[in-house]
Amino acid sequence: MLSKGLKRKREEEEEKEPLAVDAWWLDPGHAAVAQAPPAVASSSLFDLSVLKLHHSLQQSEPDLRHLVLVVNTLRRIQASMAPAAALPPVPSPPAAPSVADNLLASSDAALSASMASLLEDLSHIEGLSQAPQPLADEGPPGRSIGGAAPSLGALDLLGPATGCLLDDGLEGLFEDIDTSMYDNELWAPASEGLKPGPEDGPGKEEAPELDEAELDYLMDVLVGTQALERPPGPGR
Amino acid sequence: MHYKIRQHASGPIFFLYFFLLQMNFLNFYPLSFYQDNPFNYSGDLLATGDKGGRVVIFQREQENKSRPHSRGEYNVYSTFQSHEPEFDYLKSLEIEEKINKIRWLPQQNAAHFLLSTNDKTIKLWKISERDKRAEGYNLKDEDGRLRDPFRITALRVPILKPMDLMVEASPRRIFANAHTYHINSISVNSDHETYLSADDLRINLWHLEITDRSFNIVDIKPANMEELTEVITAAEFHPHQCNVFVYSSSKGTIRLCDMRSSALCDRHSKFFEEPEDPSSRSFFSEIISSISDVKFSHSGRYMMTRDYLSVKVWDLNMESRPVETHQVHEYLRSKLCSLYENDCIFDKFECCWNGSDSAIMTGSYNNFFRMFDRDTRRDVTLEASRESSKPRASLKPRKVCTGGKRKKDEISVDSLDFNKKILHTAWHPADNVIAVAATNNLYIFQDKIN
Numbered sequence: 191m192l193s194k195g196l197k198r199k200r201e202e203e204e205e206k207e208p209l210a211v212d213a214w215w216l217d218p219g220h221a222a223v224a225q226a227p228p229a230v231a232s233s234s235l236f237d238l239s240v241l242k243l244h245h246s247l248q249q250s251e252p253d254l255r256h257l258v259l260v261v262n263t264l265r266r267i268q269a270s271m272a273p274a275a276a277l278p279p280v281p282s283p284p285a286a287p288s289v290a291d292n293l294l295a296s297s298d299a300a301l302s303a304s305m306a307s308l309l310e311d312l313s314h315i316e317g318l319s320q321a322p323q324p325l326a327d328e329g330p331p332g333r334s335i336g337g338a339a340p341s342l343g344a345l346d347l348l349g350p351a352t353g354c355l356l357d358d359g360l361e362g363l364f365e366d367i368d369t370s371m372y373d374n375e376l377w378a379p380a381s382e383g384l385k386p387g388p389e390d391g392p393g394k395e396e397a398p399e400l401d402e403a404e405l406d407y408l409m410d411v412l413v414g415t416q417a418l419e420r421p422p423g424p425g426r
Numbered sequence: 427m428h429y430k431i432r433q434h435a436s437g438p439i440f441f442l443y444f445f446l447l448q449m450n451f452l453n454f455y456p457l458s459f460y461q462d463n464p465f466n467y468s469g470d471l472l473a474t475g476d477k478g479g480r481v482v483i484f485q486r487e488q489e490n491k492s493r494p495h496s497r498g499e500y501n502v503y504s505t506f507q508s509h510e511p512e513f514d515y516l517k518s519l520e521i522e523e524k525i526n527k528i529r530w531l532p533q534q535n536a537a538h539f540l541l542s543t544n545d546k547t548i549k550l551w552k553i554s555e556r557d558k559r560a561e562g563y564n565l566k567d568e569d570g571r572l573r574d575p576f577r578i579t580a581l582r583v584p585i586l587k588p589m590d591l592m593v594e595a596s597p598r599r600i601f602a603n604a605h606t607y608h609i610n611s612i613s614v615n616s617d618h619e620t621y622l623s624a625d626d627l628r629i630n631l632w633h634l635e636i637t638d639r640s641f642n643i644v645d646i647k648p649a650n651m652e653e654l655t656e657v658i659t660a661a662e663f664h665p666h667q668c669n670v671f672v673y674s675s676s677k678g679t680i681r682l683c684d685m686r687s688s689a690l691c692d693r694h695s696k697f698f699e700e701p702e703d704p705s706s707r708s709f710f711s712e713i714i715s716s717i718s719d720v721k722f723s724h725s726g727r728y729m730m731t732r733d734y735l736s737v738k739v740w741d742l743n744m745e746s747r748p749v750e751t752h753q754v755h756e757y758l759r760s761k762l763c764s765l766y767e768n769d770c771i772f773d774k775f776e777c778c779w780n781g782s783d784s785a786i787m788t789g790s791y792n793n794f795f796r797m798f799d800r801d802t803r804r805d806v807t808l809e810a811s812r813e814s815s816k817p818r819a820s821l822k823p824r825k826v827c828t829g830g831k832r833k834k835d836e837i838s839v840d841s842l843d844f845n846k847k848i849l850h851t852a853w854h855p856a857d858n859v860i861a862v863a864a865t866n867n868l869y870i871f872q873d874k875i876n
Contacts, residue, residue, distance in 0.1 A: 235709065238767060250519040254607055254626040255657045255676050256772055259713045262655055263766075266709050412515055 232271050239264040470854070472500055472861055473540055474868060475525025479509035481542055481595075483553065484870075498859070500870055504553055506595035509544045521546050527612050531634075534618070539598070541621060545608040548623055550599035550634065558586040604630050604640045611661045617668040624661035629673060631685075643691045644673060644683065659774075660720045667726065670695075674731060678715030682742065698740055700747045710762045710771065718774035723783040724855070730786055732777040735759060737788050737798065752798045752805065755790050757828040757839050770844050780853045789848025792837065793864045794824055810848060810864040810871075821871065 239260055246257045470486035485503035509523040523544055531539040537554035562584040566572050607625035614621045622643070623630050629644035644661075648654050657676045664670035669685045681694035702711060714734035722729045723739075728749070731738050735756060738748035754775075758765060765771040770791075777788040789795045790807070798805045807824045814822065827836040850863040858873030 235763070242769075251517065251608075254654075255659060255716070258654060258657050259676055259716060259772070262712050263709055266712075270709075409515070412518075 232267055236264070236267045236271065239267060470500075471503060471530075471538065472852070472870075473528045473530065474861075474863070475508065475528050475542055477522075477524045479507055479511070479523030479525060479544065481506055481508045481525065481528065481540075481551070498872055504593040504595050506551070508542045508549060508551065509547065512546075526609055529612050529614050529621070531614055532618050541612050541614065543609050543612050543623065546602065546605055548601040548609070548612060548632075549597050550601070551595050552598045553593060553595050556592045556594060557589060559589045560584045561587050599634065599637050601632055601637050601640070604632075610659060611673075613662045613671065615663045615668050616666055620668075622661055622663060622671060624658050624673060626657040629658065629661050629671075629691075641689070643685065643689070645690065645692060659717050662720055662722055662729075665722050665724060665726045672720055672722070672729060674717035674720040676716040677712060678717055678733060680717065680720060680729070680731060680740070696742070696745050698745045698748075700738070706759070708762065710766060713766070713771050714762065719776040721777060721779060723779050724781065725783055728783065730777055730779065732775050732788055734771060734773075734775075737777050737786060739786070739800070750800065752786070752796075754788055754796050755794075755826070757826055761839065765844070768844065770847075773847055774849060775847075776850050778851055778853045780858070781855045785853075787851050787853055787860065789851050789862070791844050791847050792842040793846045793848060794826075795848045795851055795862055808871075810862045810867070810869040811846075812867075 242260045243257070243264060246252045246260060472484040472486075473481060474484070475481050481504075482502060483504045484500035487499045487501060508525060511523045512521040513519075514521055521544065525542055525544060527541075527543050529541045531541065531550075533539075537552050540551050540553070542549055542551060561568065562582050564573070564578055564581055564584075565575065601623070605623065605625040605628070607627055609623055609625050611624040612621060619635075620631055620633050623632065623640075624644075627645065627647040628642055630640040631643045632640045644658070646656065646658060655677075659674050659676055661671060661673035664672075670682065671685070671691075672680055672682045674680045678699065680698040682696035682698070683691035684695045685691060687693070687695065702715075717731045717733050719732040720729060727742060729740050729742060731740065731748075732754075735758060736754055737752045739750035739752075740748045762771060775789050777786060779786055784801050785797055785799050787795060787797045793809050793811045794807050795810060796805060796807050807826070808821045809824050814824075822835075825833075825836045826842070827833065827838045832838050846865055848862055848864050852861045854860065860871050862869045862871065
């Protein structure tokens with residue numbers, strides 16, 4: 191259902207104005223928006239987009255189209271907000287904590303880098319499952335988790351502004367991923383008889399030679415743990 | 427084909443005398459009408475797929491003098507479980523059994539073949555009828571037990587006895603493990619031998635007989651996923667030129683590729699994009715330009731694309747802009763922020779042509795669907811719902827009030843139910859019969875003139 195007003199539950203300090211004049215989210219360059227207060231409204235739209243991005247990334251298999259569209263929209267909003275932050279203060283009170291705005295002005299590069307890293311991290315997770323594919327694309331999986339911590343730190347700065355969105359930090363997104371699985375050469379495309387990809391890169395400390403019995407055991411462990419949550423499907 | 431035009435109180439409104447033929451209470455989508463073949467003695471078929479991985483095929487009743495009122499009705503012909511939920515052990519996640527697309531193959535013998543796909547796996551199904559049973563085998567008894575060959579003293583010829591019609595669906599091919607991302611389209615080639623499957627970043631070409639390999643013909647995956655800004659949203663083969671196909675993107679562009687030019691069709695032959703209208707530019711411009719469906723006309727001369735607010739008809743000879751743009755629900759343009767918030771802006775609507783390419787149809791919200799007549803330039807909004815459909819009575823055109831005083835029978839934009847979306851519609855290739863999938867129901871409407 192369409193709500194008449196845009197009620198933002200998290201930002202109580204912001205004015206809860208109905209979207210009677212929906213023009214506020216138009217490009218600041220547009221003549222019709224000249225009078226509207228872009229900074230406040232854009233911040234709200236920005237937060238909404240960040241929320242959507244996180245929600246999308248938290249899916250076990252994100253909808254790539256949704257993700258790409260949200261990221262592109264976020265980039266547009268960010269691009270329009272950056273010059274706005276440098277302008278003289280807008281007459282209407284920026285009721286929002288504006289932590290996000292201040293951070294944006296100072297950490298533009300960090301933000302886009304972290305958003306890009308988010309996409310890259312996504313690709314690493316995707317890339318790991320590309321073992322059966324004829325194309326070996328991503329870099330060594332070991333790199334992904336290691337690289338995640340420093341670059342995601344920039345987005346952590348948005349924590350206060352986005353409230354309960356980032357309860358345990360973005361690292362929490364990756365907590366349940368057992369990286370030892372991904373470091374295992376077992377999943378490399380070479381085992382499928384296809385050309386070996388960069389997965390066999392320098393990121394690996396060991397090069398285990400697993401035999402059939404160990405593979406079976408590993409599969410049992412996987413199936414065993416999953417069985418607790420839900421019965422496994424018929425298999426591939 | 428001719429249509430009746432009736433004067434309406436608010437001015438002349440064009441509509442076809444469609445009436446509700448029947449309604450089935452199941453969550454049906456997508457839809458695919460079977461091309462009527464003069465050699466097909468079993469009649470028209472309509473295939474539908476649902477979230478539970480099931481495919482249901484309806485067959486149109488032939489004209490029957492003893493039951494004249496049932497003529498044209500679609501009865502369930504076959505039901506089968508096409509896809510089951512699977513578990514991807516590598517990624518530790520479940521692959522949904524939800525059917526994304528169904529496509530019929532042209533008929534070559536008495537059996538029918540269709541392709542159905544979920545996110546990852548395409549299956550070729552054979553649907554065949556059996557109305558005879560062989561009896562009197564030499565090597566086995568009537569109950570199937572094998573007979574000892576040494577005990578057989580005389581030979582007999584098995585005879586065929588009639589039996590109740592049985593429709594069997596059997597999986598003939600399973601095309602798996604070729605897509606990393608979610609499959610959004612399948613399209614059968616006019617050569618009747620190959621077909622393409624498209625996911626978010628790649629398009630693969632298959633031979634219907636070969637399941638253990640496919641050719642990758644389009645790959646838009648960037649070397650660095652950080653640079654990903656665009657995904658493939660739909661793809662289709664040209665109806666007559668077996669070397670030509672198109673694919674659409676999330677940025678509102680369509681690329682036409684010729685497979686003769688190179689093995690990997692990353693370089694398009696034609697690039698269709700309408701320049702953005704600067705006066706309507708917004709943060710949501712890209713999202714609403716994302717193409718959710720692309721369909722060639724039956725003639726092969728045009729193609730139609732559906733984006734969030736409109737349907738555009740393109741002449742394949744002109745890449746700079748579409749030749750027609752039809753507004754589906756322009757009144758939503760001022761509500762884009764709310765629609766972004768509730769994710770409705772990401773809904774993927776399909777569109778379809780009628781058999782003669784003179785009309786096009788697409789869905790909207792509130793169980794509304796829209797029809798556009800390209801010749802007369804008129805359009806109509808109809809509703810697929812139990813409340814608005816009386817048996818054998820024509821559908822009343824609906825109107826959305828965008829502002830000001832709401833007239834009687836009009837519905838205001840704020841009263842629209844955005845949970846009732848019609849994403850899938852299909853038009854019979856020859857007759858004025860349409861199928862509309864609305865929430866939990868499948869509606870089949872027919873033109874009174876039929």
